[in-house]
Amino acid sequence: xxxxxxxxxxxxxxxxxxxxxxxxxxxxxxxxxxxxxxxxxxxxxxxxxxxxxxxxxxxxxxxxxxxxxxxxxxxxxxxxxxxxxxxxxxxxxxxxxxxxxxxxxxxxxxxxxxxxxxxxxxxxxxxxxxxxxxxxxxxxxxxxxxxxxxxxxxxxxxxxxxxxx
Numbered sequence: 001x002x003x004x005x006x007x008x009x010x011x012x013x014x015x016x017x018x019x020x021x022x023x024x025x026x027x028x029x030x031x032x033x034x035x036x037x038x039x040x041x042x043x044x045x046x047x048x049x050x051x052x053x054x055x056x057x058x059x060x061x062x063x064x065x066x067x068x069x070x071x072x073x074x075x076x077x078x079x080x081x082x083x084x085x086x087x088x089x090x091x092x093x094x095x096x097x098x099x100x101x102x103x104x105x106x107x108x109x110x111x112x113x114x115x116x117x118x119x120x121x122x123x124x125x126x127x128x129x130x131x132x133x134x135x136x137x138x139x140x141x142x143x144x145x146x147x148x149x150x151x152x153x154x155x156x157x158x159x160x161x162x163x164x165x
Contacts, residue, residue, distance in 0.1 A: 001057055001094045005103045008052040008064075010044045013037075016052055019064045023086035027121050043068070050080075051107065055087065055096055063087035065100045067107070067116075075115040080108045082118040101134050119143055 008016055017040050024031045043049050043066070050068035054061050066084040071077060082104060087096045108116060118136070120127045132138075149157070 001091065001096065003062065003096050003099055004056045005053050005065075005100060006056065008044055008054055010041075012052075012054060013040055013044060015054065015061055016040055016044070016064055019054075019061065019086055019088075020084065022088070023064075023084060026086070026089075027124055027127075029121070050083075053100070053103070055100060057091065057096075061088075062091040063096055063100070065104060067104055069113075070117070072115075078111070078113045079115040079117055080104065080113050082116050085118075097130060098134065 017037055020036055020040065021031070021033070023029075024036075040052075043052060048069075050066060052066045053064060055063040055065070063086050064084065065082070065086075067080045068083050070079050070081050072079050085097060085100055087100075104116065108114075116136075118131065120131060128138075
């Protein structure tokens with residue numbers, strides 16, 4: 001299957017959002033459509049945040065990938081966060097995901113980015129196998145997240161912890 005890998009622009013917003021929603025549903029990732037739409041809007045208009053690509057076969061989209069940037073001293077500076085890589089189920093197992101990884105690795109190399117990090121849902125064993133075969137390794141740590149709380153909630157937490165601002 002002949003596939004092209006092209007950067008997204010703001011005109012791709014609707015197509016990209018459609019694929020993101022398909023991916024989140026496939027991988028059982030909870031989402032808010034309004035938040036996703038706003039995030040896509042921001043990413044496509046601010047190249048300093050990252051890059052999105054559409055994968056196309058015969059001028060029809062068959063998948064997408066999104067890389068955002070992170071700075072991590074452990075890896076010598078900038079690293080790529082492969083936040084999304086999704087291929088439509090009708091087009092899987094045809095090398096498209098592997099092609100995307102090669103393209104992303106080239107993109108990073110050209111920019112001096114030395115590492116690509118990603119997360120895989122615990123239940124998605126096929127994705128884990130795919131990424132391991134591609135050379136990624138599992139890090140000996142857990143991903144943790146703190147959603148930034150509204151000031152009044154944070155203030156209450158600080159007060160209960162005996163901290164003052």
